[in-house]
Amino acid sequence: MSESRVLLVDDEEELRRSSAQALELAGFRVDTFAGAERALEFISFSFSGVVISDIRMPGMDGMTFLQRIREIDPEVPVILVTGHGDVQLAVRAMREGAYDFVEKPFTAQTLAGTIRRALDWRGLVLENRRLRAVAGKRDDIEQRLPGRSQVMVDLRYRVRAIGASDADTLIIGETGVGKEVVARALHDLSSRANSPFIAINCAALPQNLIESELFGHEPGAFPGALRPRYGKFEHGRGGTILLDEIGSMPFDLQAKFLRVLQERVITRLGSNEHVPLDVRFIATSKVELEPEVAAGRFRADLLYRLNVATLRAPSLAERRSDIPLLFMQLVRESAARYGRDDIEISPTLASEMATRDWPGNVRELRNAAERLVLGLETERDDAASPANGSRLADRVAAFEKSVIASALTAHGGALKPVYESLGISRKTLYEKMQKLGLDKKALTDEA
Numbered sequence: 213m214s215e216s217r218v219l220l221v222d223d224e225e226e227l228r229r230s231s232a233q234a235l236e237l238a239g240f241r242v243d244t245f246a247g248a249e250r251a252l253e254f255i256s257f258s259f260s261g262v263v264i265s266d267i268r269m270p271g272m273d274g275m276t277f278l279q280r281i282r283e284i285d286p287e288v289p290v291i292l293v294t295g296h297g298d299v300q301l302a303v304r305a306m307r308e309g310a311y312d313f314v315e316k317p318f319t320a321q322t323l324a325g326t327i328r329r330a331l332d333w334r335g336l337v338l339e340n341r342r343l344r345a346v347a348g349k350r351d352d353i354e355q356r357l358p359g360r361s362q363v364m365v366d367l368r369y370r371v372r373a374i375g376a377s378d379a380d381t382l383i384i385g386e387t388g389v390g391k392e393v394v395a396r397a398l399h400d401l402s403s404r405a406n407s408p409f410i411a412i413n414c415a416a417l418p419q420n421l422i423e424s425e426l427f428g429h430e431p432g433a434f435p436g437a438l439r440p441r442y443g444k445f446e447h448g449r450g451g452t453i454l455l456d457e458i459g460s461m462p463f464d465l466q467a468k469f470l471r472v473l474q475e476r477v478i479t480r481l482g483s484n485e486h487v488p489l490d491v492r493f494i495a496t497s498k499v500e501l502e503p504e505v506a507a508g509r510f511r512a513d514l515l516y517r518l519n520v521a522t523l524r525a526p527s528l529a530e531r532r533s534d535i536p537l538l539f540m541q542l543v544r545e546s547a548a549r550y551g552r553d554d555i556e557i558s559p560t561l562a563s564e565m566a567t568r569d570w571p572g573n574v575r576e577l578r579n580a581a582e583r584l585v586l587g588l589e590t591e592r593d594d595a596a597s598p599a600n601g602s603r604l605a606d607r608v609a610a611f612e613k614s615v616i617a618s619a620l621t622a623h624g625g626a627l628k629p630v631y632e633s634l635g636i637s638r639k640t641l642y643e644k645m646q647k648l649g650l651d652k653k654a655l656t657d658e659a
Contacts (some may be wrong), residue, residue, distance in 0.1 A: 217259075217261030217324075217406075218240045218327060219243050219264070220242055221246075221251045221263070221264065221265040221274075222266040222293070223247065223266065225246070227246050230328065232380075234320035234324075235321075235323070235324060246607050247269065247273065248269065248271070248272040248273075248280075250447075250597075252277070253287060253409055253410055253447070253469060254407075255284050255399075256282050256285070256405055257285045257353075258405045258407060259288055260334060261276075262290075262291060262330045264279060264290075264293065265292055266303060267292045267293060267305065267313075268298070269403040270597065276477055277290075278309060279549075282308075282549065283460070283471065286545075287337045289311035289330035290308050290309070290311055290334060291326055291330060291634070292313040293314055293315075293316060293318070294313075295315070308549070309369075309549070312326050312329075317428070325546070340529070342448060346434045353401075356397055356413065357371065358538055359537075359538065360533070360534060360537075360618050360622025361622055362528040362624060363529075363531050364531060366427075367524075367525065371398060371523065372401065375398045375402055376399060376402060378404070378492055378494045378523045379492075379520045380394070380473065380492065381398060381521045381523060382494075382523070383491075383495070384496055384524050384525070385498065385524045385526070385527070386525075386526030386573055387498050387575070388576055389527055390574050391496040392456065392496070392574075395496065398494060401492070402492065404451050410447050410448035412453065412454065413457065414455055414456060414458055416614060417504070422462065424443065425443060426444055427445060427452055427478050428440070428480055429481035430443050431482070432480075433482025434481065436462065437481075445478050445491065446522075448491050449489060449491060452492045452493075452494060453492070454495075454496070457496060457497060457498065458495035458518070459499060459501060460642075466511045469514065470514045470517060470618050472489065473493060473514070476488065493496075493518070497503060500629045509564075527573050528577065531627070532566045533566070533614075533618040533621040535565050535570075535577070536563055536566055536618065537618060539562055539581060542578050543555055543581045545581075546582045546586075547585050551584055555585060559608055560610055562611060566614065575583075612644065612648065614651075615634070618636070619633060620652050627652070
């Protein structure tokens with residue numbers, strides 16, 4: 213049990229310290245945090261511990277923290293600490309995915325027992341994922357980057373190959389395609405998986421404080437700098453730093469960042485001391501950076517240093533065959549997140565989703581799934597209902613055609629993996645393709 217990791221989040225210093233001491237005596241490795249934002253950096257798909265968080269905290273509260281953790285991995289056990297009279301809130305938390313809750317005041321024995329059960333459960337989750345991967349079944353990366361189209365198969369292959377290499381990586385892709393999901397997957401496949409993952413939005417950093425935010429500062433470095441402060445780069449030591457929309461970084465700052473990339477050291481504002489920096493950098497951009505270099509907005513030498521490895525996250529327009537199944541997966545995830553019953557998606561609606569334009573890509577598709585789950589969008593269901601004259605047989609055929617077309621595209625027109633993955637015979641596949649008017653050459657040429 214001594215190797216088990218517990219993240220303890222509580223804004224009350226005395227309670228945080230006393231709880232940590234009691235849990236360490238019980239054999240747990242405990243990391244304490246005064247706020248949820250910092251603890252969130254240690255959560256990943258491969259996180260093998262338990263999170264304990266107070267439910268009422270300034271800034272990000274326990275319920276929001278729970279939701280953010282579930283967005284990264286819904287099977288990380290979160291134990292919420294509630295005060296007297298918060299039972300209804302605790303019940304809501306359980307409904308939204310918390311593993312358990314303990315009510316103040318609690319004994320160390322009670323909390324330790326809950327942690328041990330949660331660690332056993334998490335261990336089973338991770339072992340089950342490992343066994344599924346060994347058996348050739350859907351693994352973590354396929355779950356996070358789903359799709360049978362060839363572009364997604366290729367992306368997952370490259371993520372697995374690059375993830376363990378520790379190489380600095382550039383991810384290119386349109387808005388909403390899931391570039392941060394790709395970056396987190398790279399982090400979780402690396403030896404840095406249990407270290408911080410720091411996401412920095414270069415477009416959102418305040419211009420007047422951007423250097424202080426990234427590099428930190430010493431007292432007196434500028435007016436108002438009363439105490440020393442670690443920058444985000446130092447917070448990420450040992451882990452991965454994601455620079456989102458790197459093209460938005462001011463040109464004069466790009467030279468300083470280039471030095472960090474080359475020498476792996478930083479210097480805080482107001483100091484001459486070099487601080488070693490052991491991190492992996494991943495950068496994202498929604499535009500190609502070569503034209504930005506040609507326009508004089510991005511440094512050529514920085515681009516060459518960044519793109520040691522380059523990944524391209526495809527838009528939904530590049531993988532339309534994935535949209536029906538992806539939409540159904542997003543609906544299931546939304547229903548689980550909001551504690552709703554599973555919603556049955558008509559085949560017509562699922563197929564119709566593939567014909568629509570999605571300029572916001574997966575993010576926009578996820579929003580559509582959430583609206584459907586919350587009952588905020590019903591007109592498309594009405595259009596897919598029997599009232600519009602569409603017979604059940606037609607709707608089933610449309611869905612069947614979409615699934616087979618997706619499988620054919622994913623496997624490049626090779627029939628054997630298609631009929632094996634769908635659990636049908638070769639003869640049945642031929643018959644269905646003929647009946648549904650599917651031409652494997654046309655599908656693979658289009659892909």
